[in-house]
Amino acid sequence: MNDFATLYAALDETTKTTVKVDAMVSYFKRVSPQDAAWAVYFLIGRKPRQVIPTAKLRAWAASLSGVSDWLFEESYHAVGDLAETIALLLPEPSMSSDVPLSVWVEERLLPLREASEEVQRGAMEAAWAEMNSGQRFVWNKLITGAFRVGVSQQLVTRALAKVGGLDAATVAHRLMGEWEPTPHFFERLTSLEGGDAAVSRLYPFYLAHPIEADPSTLGPRSDWQVEWKWDGIRSQLIRRQGQTFLWSRGEELVTERYPEIDEVARYLPDGTVIDAEILPWLGGQVQPFAQLQRRIGRKTVSKAILNEVPVVLMAYDLLEHEGKDFREMPIEVRRARLEEVLKGTGWDGRIMASPILIETSWDALAEVRTESRERGVEGMMLKRLGSPYRVGRVRGDWWKWKISPLSVDAVLIAAQRGSGKRASLYTDYTFGVWSGDGLVTIAKAYSGLTDEEIRKVDHFIRTNTLDKFGPVRTVKPELVFEIAFEGIQRSTRHKSGVAVRFPRIARQRTDKVASEADTLESLQALLLRDSGSD
Amino acid sequence: MADPLLQVTDLGLYCAAGDFFVDPWRRVPRAVVTHAHSDHACWGCDRYLTSTAGAGVLQLRMGADATIDTLAKGKSLNLNGVSVSFHPAGHILGSSQVRVEHRGEVWVVSGDYKVEPDPTCDPFEPVPCHTFISESTFGLPIYRWDAETVVFGQINDWWRANRDQGKASMLYGYSLGKAQRLIAGIDPTIGPIYTHGAVEPMNRVYREAGVNLPPTTYASSLPKSTDFAGAMVVAPPSANGSPWARKFGPSSDGFASGWMRIRGPRRRRSVDRGFVLSDHADWPGLISTVKATGATRVLLTHGYTAVLARWLREQGLDASTLATKYEGERDDASEGLTTDETAP
Numbered sequence: 050m051n052d053f054a055t056l057y058a059a060l061d062e063t064t065k066t067t068v069k070v071d072a073m074v075s076y077f078k079r080v081s082p083q084d085a086a087w088a089v090y091f092l093i094g095r096k097p098r099q100v101i102p103t104a105k106l107r108a109w110a111a112s113l114s115g116v117s118d119w120l121f122e123e124s125y126h127a128v129g130d131l132a133e134t135i136a137l138l139l140p141e142p143s144m145s146s147d148v149p150l151s152v153w154v155e156e157r158l159l160p161l162r163e164a165s166e167e168v169q170r171g172a173m174e175a176a177w178a179e180m181n182s183g184q185r186f187v188w189n190k191l192i193t194g195a196f197r198v199g200v201s202q203q204l205v206t207r208a209l210a211k212v213g214g215l216d217a218a219t220v221a222h223r224l225m226g227e228w229e230p231t232p233h234f235f236e237r238l239t240s241l242e243g244g245d246a247a248v249s250r251l252y253p254f255y256l257a258h259p260i261e262a263d264p265s266t267l268g269p270r271s272d273w274q275v276e277w278k279w280d281g282i283r284s285q286l287i288r289r290q291g292q293t294f295l296w297s298r299g300e301e302l303v304t305e306r307y308p309e310i311d312e313v314a315r316y317l318p319d320g321t322v323i324d325a326e327i328l329p330w331l332g333g334q335v336q337p338f339a340q341l342q343r344r345i346g347r348k349t350v351s352k353a354i355l356n357e358v359p360v361v362l363m364a365y366d367l368l369e370h371e372g373k374d375f376r377e378m379p380i381e382v383r384r385a386r387l388e389e390v391l392k393g394t395g396w397d398g399r400i401m402a403s404p405i406l407i408e409t410s411w412d413a414l415a416e417v418r419t420e421s422r423e424r425g426v427e428g429m430m431l432k433r434l435g436s437p438y439r440v441g442r443v444r445g446d447w448w449k450w451k452i453s454p455l456s457v458d459a460v461l462i463a464a465q466r467g468s469g470k471r472a473s474l475y476t477d478y479t480f481g482v483w484s485g486d487g488l489v490t491i492a493k494a495y496s497g498l499t500d501e502e503i504r505k506v507d508h509f510i511r512t513n514t515l516d517k518f519g520p521v522r523t524v525k526p527e528l529v530f531e532i533a534f535e536g537i538q539r540s541t542r543h544k545s546g547v548a549v550r551f552p553r554i555a556r557q558r559t560d561k562v563a564s565e566a567d568t569l570e571s572l573q574a575l576l577l578r579d580s581g582s583d
Numbered sequence: 584m585a586d587p588l589l590q591v592t593d594l595g596l597y598c599a600a601g602d603f604f605v606d607p608w609r610r611v612p613r614a615v616v617t618h619a620h621s622d623h624a625c626w627g628c629d630r631y632l633t634s635t636a637g638a639g640v641l642q643l644r645m646g647a648d649a650t651i652d653t654l655a656k657g658k659s660l661n662l663n664g665v666s667v668s669f670h671p672a673g674h675i676l677g678s679s680q681v682r683v684e685h686r687g688e689v690w691v692v693s694g695d696y697k698v699e700p701d702p703t704c705d706p707f708e709p710v711p712c713h714t715f716i717s718e719s720t721f722g723l724p725i726y727r728w729d730a731e732t733v734v735f736g737q738i739n740d741w742w743r744a745n746r747d748q749g750k751a752s753m754l755y756g757y758s759l760g761k762a763q764r765l766i767a768g769i770d771p772t773i774g775p776i777y778t779h780g781a782v783e784p785m786n787r788v789y790r791e792a793g794v795n796l797p798p799t800t801y802a803s804s805l806p807k808s809t810d811f812a813g814a815m816v817v818a819p820p821s822a823n824g825s826p827w828a829r830k831f832g833p834s835s836d837g838f839a840s841g842w843m844r845i846r847g848p849r850r851r852r853s854v855d856r857g858f859v860l861s862d863h864a865d866w867p868g869l870i871s872t873v874k875a876t877g878a879t880r881v882l883l884t885h886g887y888t889a890v891l892a893r894w895l896r897e898q899g900l901d902a903s904t905l906a907t908k909y910e911g912e913r914d915d916a917s918e919g920l921t922t923d924e925t926a927p
Contacts, residue, residue, distance in 0.1 A: 060849070061846070062849065062850075062854075062856060062857065063855045064853055064855075068855070115723070116724055117897075119893070120723075120724060120890070120894065123723060123887075123890050124723050124724060124725045127725065127844075127845070128725060128845055128847070129847055130847070133845070133846055136724065137727075137844070137845075138724055138725055138727040186846075202771070284733055298631075473845075473847055473848070474847075474851075498853070501647060521862065
C-alpha cells in the first residue's frame, strides 16, 4: 500500500506526463503482478462501489481525532475533500506497516461491505492506526468508492506498453472489456504473446478533434467523407460466437438496457464489430438527447419507456469483419462492407448506416450545416478518405465540425467552493437571468475560466457576499457572463421553467452591467427554436 | 470605562496610554514593529522601534533613511509610562512579540510566530500576559507540521534525485525568512546553491547578524553559459514560470509553504513538489502557546480567526476576532499563498 500511495502522490503532484509514465513504469516493475493488476484496475478508473457510507466514516474519524462536529465541518470546507480531511485530522499512526495493495483490497476492503457496523468500524480504526497520511488518503478514497487519479487511460497504456515492450494499441485493446484484476491478467496484459481475443473485447474508440479553422484548410472536399454529427451515446456493437455485446464509450456493457438493438443484432454475422451511436428515435427522426437520458441509467426497461423513447443504432464504421481486425482497411472499404452487412430487411430500421452527405463543396456543406439544430444534430463529422481506424484522439483524420452553441448573458448570483484542484476557491457559480425585477436561476457552471480569472471572481465573491447558506454565498448581482450551452428544454423541476444542457462559461462580459443581461423571455424564445419537448 | 490598552484604529493597533502603534498599516509617528514583513512593517513612519536582532532586515526594507531605534530582547523601555519589551517570536530573524505593560496590566502582541526550532532565529518564548493578541494563520486542526528534519530530508532527497538526472532544483519560498531557513537547512554537500536577486541581499543581512548560512551565489551574476545541472536555486514564488526561471535549463520545481499540506493548493501551484514547511504556528502550536501565556483573553488578528476563537471559547477563554489589516480574508489557501509573497 505504501508503494501505491507513493505512486499516487507522484502522479498527483506533477503535471509532466513523462514523469508520470516513468513513475508508473517503475511501480509496475517493482511490485508483484497481483499488486500491479489492482493498480492498473484503479488507475484506469475502475473502482469498487462505496463500502461504507461517508456519514459513518466522518463520525468515526471525528471521534477518533477528538474534533467536534463543527470543527470537522470547518476543516472539511477548507480542504474540500472528505477522504483528505479525515487523513489530515486523524492522530499520528501508532505503528507503520507495509501490507501489499492486493492484500488490502482483497482481504480487508472487499469483505468489509458485508460486515456488521462494529466490524467495519474496528477495521477502519485498525487500518488508520497503521497508515501514514498518504496511505490513509488513498485508502479512504477506495473505501468511499471515489478513487480518482490524474492520469488518463492513455498514459497508463503507455506505461504498460513500455513495461512489456509492446505497442500502445495492443495494450489498449487488452485493457478493454471485462477482466478481473488477477496476477494472470497482468502477466497476459504485458506479455508479448497475443492470441487472447476474449469474445467480448472491444476496440479502442477513435475520437475526433474539433476543427477550429475553416474546413477548406483541410484540402479538397473530395478527400473527405462527411456525415452528420449525431448526439447520442457512442458505442460498439460486437457479435461473436453467437453472442452480442453492446458497449458504451465509457466501457460499460449496456446490452440489456437496449433490448430493441439486442433483438436485431443476432442477425449480424459472427465476427462483426460496429462503431456506432445509440440515438433516441421516433417517427423517423432523432429526438433530443434529454430523451435518451431517461434510458441511460435504467437497467430494467419497461414497455412504457420502450414505447416512449425507442432507440436505434446509427452505424459509423466496421471494425471487425468476418472475424478479422478490419481497422487498417481504408475508410471507404470499411464503409462499403458496412453497407453490405446492413443490407436487407431483418433490421426493422433499428440499425442503420449513418448517411453520407453528398454536397460537393465545402460551401454547400456549410450551408446545409446551418440546418443542424433543426435536424437535431451537433454539426458534421469529417473523415479523411483512405485513412485507417485509429486509436484514441489522434489528430488529422477525423474532425468534428460542430455548430456554435447557444448562449445567454447571465448574472452571477451565487457561488460555492470547488473541490479537488480548486478546493477552497469559489469556482462553482450559479447564474440568473432577469424575470421582471428579479433574477431567476438558469444554470450552474464551473468551467471555462482561466486560473487568473477565477482568482479575480473569487475575490469579488468574498468582498461582495450578501448572505451565506452553508457553503453557498449569494453575491451582489454585478458580474455578467456569457453562458454557452448545447440545448434547452422545458423543465418542471426548475423554477425558471427551463433547463439548459451542458452549460459552461464562454467568457466574462466585462462590457456589460447586470441590467443588460438577458431575460427569461429571450431564453424561452430559444425553446421554440431548439425543438425540445417534454 | 477605560480604553483598552491596545485598540484597532484606522491606522493600526494603537496604545493610547503610550501613544504608539504596534505594526501599523498606515504611516504613523511612532511604530513598534514585530518584524519586517510588509504587512507588519509599513513604509514611511517617522520612527520605528524594533528588536536589535531585527534592525538589519527592517532597515533594508524601510530604506536607509528610516529612523530605527532598537531594543535588545527582554529589555524594557518606558514610552509615556507604558513599559514595552521584545521577546523572540521564532518567525524570522529578529521577529519579536511585543509585550506592553501599563499599571500592572500586561498585553502581548504575537506578530507572526512559530514554536518549532529554526536555526536562523531565536526560538519562540511564551510570555505570560492577561491579554494575548495572536495570529491564527493556520488555525484549523488539519494543519500539523512534521518535524523540520523530516521535511529537509524530503527536500534533500528530491535535490539529490534531480542532480542524478542532470536537472536543476528550483525551490520557491518567500524571499525574507523562508529562503534563508531553506538555505540553512538543506545539505550543501549535494551541490552548489544559487539565489534569486530578491533572496541574496537578505542572505547578506542574515550573515551580518551572525546567522550561519552555507555559501550562496547570486545566479544573475554568472555568465550565460553556466551549467546549472545539479544545482539548487532558491527564489521567491513570483519567479516561478518567469523567463528568469527558464534560464536554468532542465529542472524540477518545488514550493515550500504550510499551505502545501493540502492537496488543492498543492495542485493549484502546479509545481512538481510541495514541501510542508511554514514559519507560522500549526494548530497544536497555536493552542499550546495560548495555554502557555496563561492569558484569559485572546484576540485573533488574521488567518482562521473565527474557528480558533470559537474553539478557545469552548475551552472557557474570552476569545474573539480583532479586525486588523494584517491580511484580508485569510480563510483561503490561495490568498494565503499570495500573502506569503506580499513583500517585494
